[in-house]
Amino acid sequence: MDYAVISDVHGNIEALDAVLADISGRGGKPKRKILFLGDAVGYGPDPNACVAAIRGQVFRGVAGNHDWAVLGLTDITYFNPHARAAITWTDEILTAESRAFLEALPLVKRIERDGLFLVHGSPCEPEEWHYLLYFSEARLNFGHFKEGICLIGHSHLPFVMEQTPTGEITALRGQKDGLEAVRLKAGCRYIINAGSVGQPRDGDPRACYLLLSDEEARFVRIPYDIGATQRKMVEAGLPRPLADRLSKGL
C-alpha cells in the first residue's frame, strides 16, 4: 500500500497545485495513488479548477459537507454566516461538469484490498457530518467500520488514533503537536485525519497532506502562495475573515 491522501481542498488551487507537485515529485513506481476525503469546494476562490484537478488525479474519493451543501443535498442553516456566503458564491460559479463530478462522489468508500475505509466526517452516521476529535468519539466510531484504517478529514486537524487489540485507544499524534510520522503496528486499528490542503486549522498555515504506507502515516507540510489565494478571495467578494485565516492556519 502506498497512497497520498488529500482532504479539505476548499477551492484553494494554489495549495492544491503545490501539494500535487510535491506528490508527483516524490516519484514512486507504480505512480503513487491519491485518495480524496471530501470538500473540494467552499471557502476558496477556485472551486472549478480544484474539481478539475481532483477529477484528473484522484484514484478514489468521497464527498464532504461543503460539496453536498453546494449541491443542495445537505442543510446549510447550521453553517456559520461566512461559510454560508461562500457556499452561495460557489453555487453561482460552479459549472455543470464540476457539479456532476461532485454528485458522483459517494459518502463512504471501502478499499478492501488495503483495509481502508474513507469518509469525510465520521463512520457513524456519515451524512450527519459529525466531528471526530476526542477519545469518546473515537471509541464509538471504531465500532462503525471493520477495516484496519479509517481515513477522515472535516476538522482540518491532522491526527492519528490507535486502537490496540485489547481495545485501548491512544493518540499517537495529537491535533496540534506537529509530529511528522507515526509507525503503524500490525494488529492495531487506526483512525487518521489527513488534515487540510486548502485551509489548515492547526496553527500551521502550510498545506497539509498524508503519505500512507503499510508501515507509517507521514504528514507532509507544503508552503504555497497564500497571498495569491487571499487576493483572489478579496477580488471575488468572499468574506474577508475567510481570507485572513489562511495566513494564520486557524
Ligand code: ZN
Ligand atoms: Zn472542510
